[in-house]
Amino acid sequence: MLFKVIFAVYLALCSSSGAVTSTEDPFMTRALQLMSETPLIDGHNDLPWQLRKQFNNELNKVDLYNLTTTHTNINKIQQGRLGAQFWSAYVPCDTQYKDAVRQTLEQIDVVHRMCQKYPEIFMFATSSHDITEAFRMNKTASLIGVEGGHSLDSSLGTLRTMYHLGVRYLTLTHSCNTPWADNWRVDTGSEPSEHNGLSPFGKQLIVEMNRLGMLIDLAHVTVAVMNQVLDMSKAPVIFSHSSAYSVCPHKRNVPDDVLRKVKQKGGIVMVNFYNDYVTCSKTAKLSHVADHFDHIKKVAGADIIGFGGDYDGVTRLPEGLEDVSKVPNVVAELLRRGWTDEEVKAALGDNLLRVLRNTEKVRDSLQGASPDDVPIPYDEVKNPCRTSYGYSNAGAVHSLSTLALLLTLALQPFITLTAL
Incomplete structure (x- = not known):
């Protein structure tokens, strides 16, 4: 099997790459063994954005095997034993109200083209089954997450279209408010709250994401949004x-x-491996990242932990985690700290697979529900770059629709109890 060959080659080359050899470190030997049994699933990698920044998405001009200007290339992916990756379809906040949807579609396109250009390495994936199948085939399952609700232009139709194109999570905000959700900067006091968390349309969006089976990503939102979504979502969140x-x-x-x-x-x-989120400073070490794993396990258990390195989306990384090839170092460190094989496998991929399967179960249970086609009120998105087609004489209808939504949300716990 290809991964076994890579395993042998990796061990042979460890000393030259600066890692610890298996003969010197039995924890690394065990880490690589566990990674051959359970897929490492990483929640966030910004390589597609680097392809935009450095090459304007001209993938034909790029050799992903040997790309040297990024944290991620195919050789590093193989050394790092990456079983599955959520590639970020990210565009900056300054595209909001302009061309965010177009640019996001182009980022989705570049992920598809990565898989088409390197089918021996990547397998496009949209489900828990696809991840396990790609791992069986010794390929890296490639999923898409859209990073930032501004990419939707406040449209449920755009959300559904992106789902049909393979997007499997949406980060509700990036580092800017949307017309329906507050971003994390509100909690720093650097930006004002516009919605006290989620607006009524933001709550519509959560319901529709549950119906679609799209993972709700709460990175980048305020604590208020975190709690609102955790209270109302029928599916687990990430x-x-x-x-x-x-x-x-x-x-x-x-x-x-x-x-x-x-x-x-x-x-x-x-x-996340970004130094600023690991130590709240510009420098960090591998051990500091492991401290976060330990703390989360202590507070809530090993079954809520995963890997979300943020490679190619950050400017500073811990010593020992400089690129994607170094992720096995974290696994070895957790074993060194006394994590059991089962806990390590949970963090590697079993937890994310459970979350995705349960989200798919919620989707399947809602198959009889119709798509939500009530648009956001025009007054909430009115700007010089947006037309108003379809909104004529619809103000009263929107007011009634919002009232109906709020009533539905209020009754939801009773409806759920009745269904049970």
């Missing part, structure tokens, strides 16, 4: 690239009370 607030009190990280609610919801927090 933090695709966030760490523990108690270890590093940065507002991009997850407070302990929210960690416990994620546990109750059956969700997952995928630990």
Whole structure:
């Protein structure tokens, strides 16, 4: 099997690459063995954005095997034993109200083309079954997450279209408010709250994501949004690239009370490797990242933990985790700290697979529900770059629709109890 060959080659080359050899470190030997049995699933990698920045998405001009200007290339992926990756379809906040949808579609396209250009390495994936099948075939399952609700232009139709194109999570905000959700900067005091969390349309969006089977990603949102979504979502939620607030009190990280609610919801927090979120400073070491894993396990258990490295989306990474090839170092460190094989396998991929399967079960249970086609009120999105086609004489209808939504949300717990 290809991974076994890679395993042997990796061990042979470890000393030359600066890693510890298996004869010197039995924990690394065990780490690589576990990674050959359970797929490492990473929640967030910004390689597609680097392809935009560096090559304007001209993938034909890029050799992904040997690309040297990124944290990620195929050789590093193979050394790092990456079983599955959520590739980020990200575009900056300054595209909001302009060409965010177009640019996001182009980022989705470049992920598809990566899989088409390198079919021996990548397998496009949209489900838990696809991930396990790709792992069986010794390929890296390639999923898509859209990073930032501004990419939707406040459209449920755009959300559904992106789902049909293979998007399997949406980060509700990036580092800007949308017309329906507050972003994490609100909690720092650097931006005002516009919605006290989610607007009525934002709550519509959560319901529709549950119906579609799209993972709700709470990285980048306020604590208010975290709690609102955890209270109302029928499916488990994810933090695709966030760490523990108690270890590093940065507002991009997850407070302990929210960690416990994620546990109750059956969700997952995928630990970010960015120095600023690991130590709240410009420098960090591998051991500091492991401290976040330990803390989350202590507060909420090993079954809510995952990997969310944020490679190619950050400017500073810990010593020992400089690129994708170094991720096995984290696994070895967890084993060194006394994590059991079962706990390590949970963090590697079993937790995310459970979350995805349970989200798919919620989707299947809602097959009889119709798509929500009530648009956001025009007054909430009115701007010089947006036309108003379809909104004529619809104000009264929108007011009634919003009232109906609020009534439905209020009655939802009773409806759920009746169904049970």
